[in-house]
Amino acid sequence: MLTRRTVLTVMGALGVIVAAPPIAFAQSAGAAPAFVKQTADQLVEIVNGPGTPQEKRPRLLKVIDSAVDVEGIARFCLGAFWQRATPEQQREYIELFHDVLLNNITGKLGDYRGVAFTMGRTTPRGETDAVNTLVTRPNAQPANVDWIVSNAASNPKVVDVVAEGTSLRLTQRSDYASYLHRNNNSVAALIEAMRHQVASFGSG
């Protein structure tokens, strides 16, 4: 059963995986909210600014690459299968994961026009900090979004986004785990499906 404790344990475990130095954590309290605010400001500016989603894509890419630990999230989402994958598969998987993540965000841009956010409190969660924001947009209920930030003092990175209690990372991981389970635990099949997903983006 997926209890809150499990979620926390898993998140704590990821903190170890991405090897956040414990010293950084001690000084992180002030750094995490500032980092989240800066990142969210950049995202809001892109989302609400002029241009088509395709024109905004390169700018989004820049923000995502500098602020989000895409590789760490990708590895987490593959779970135990990361170790079973060949180095070639690992490389290809991370590349595809990167594209899928960016496509998912680009695909939602239209819905988020007029988005705004207010900063909430920051709570330490093991090796990471959870920075709460309240995201408001026209014609929608305000949503609680937690940004899980690792390494806040030295090299802060977003390692997860939790929207209304649902973790992006855990949801993606269970999607991949189930797909693998139903396809003979073949990482090659998963990569093929992701490739297909990236290729068909924008056509449907």
Place this chain on the structure above:
Amino acid sequence: MPSIARLLFASLVVSALAGCATPPPADDPEAVAEFNETNDPLEPTNRVFYKVNEAIDTYALKPAAQAYRFVTPQSVRDGIHNVLVNLTTPVLLTNDIAQGKPRRAGDTTMRFLINTTVGVAGIFDVASDWGYPAHDTDFGVTLALWGVPAGPFLFLPVLGPSDPRDAVGFGVNIAMDPFTWVGQGEIVTALNWSRFVVSALDARERVLDTVDQIKKTALDPYATFRSLYRQHREAQIEETRNDNRTTIPVWFPQAAAAAGTPENP
């Protein structure tokens, strides 16, 4: 809606009798851990019901919700949603009390009083602006706070993702609703069914874009919905559990100070 409850019970029986997922071999601890965490021993049956629901949704519910969106402006839909929420007051209040959350029960009562009068029969949610925020709860959450475990994942016909605790909660919620029992005759029945239909349209319309997005981006939408449902329920339960606001009003500072409560910011 007693027919829904009957359908629910029938589906539970069917689920129990139908096939079970095969656990992985014990010599693969990672696979076993994954299997236990997923906690979906009825997965094959659940997936059948998922497909049934997909068909119902594709051919009936989703087009109806799209039509509803097409013919009504956002402001009208918001008003209808607010009225529907206001009508759930008796169920909300009973659960707030059963959960031992006096502040939430107070919010629910004040919301009903304000929105039914100033908010014109519940069309406008004035109470939220006046400091009585909305919250959603049901008997599934109450059972969780009473310590009842969720049990294995269930995908129920028509109702969608659930678990034994939430399925029971759903039934009790209906039983708690005075509209289930009040009155007799054709008009009352017609009104109850209208409310049920409009509630379904409202609920589906509000998640049109989200569901489309999930189906487009997930490799295994069933597993993704399963995960999202569990996480969302868990978050909702924790939020309720941690809502321990005092019942001393802010305009009564002395008592608040005497009780050692920090002043509201």
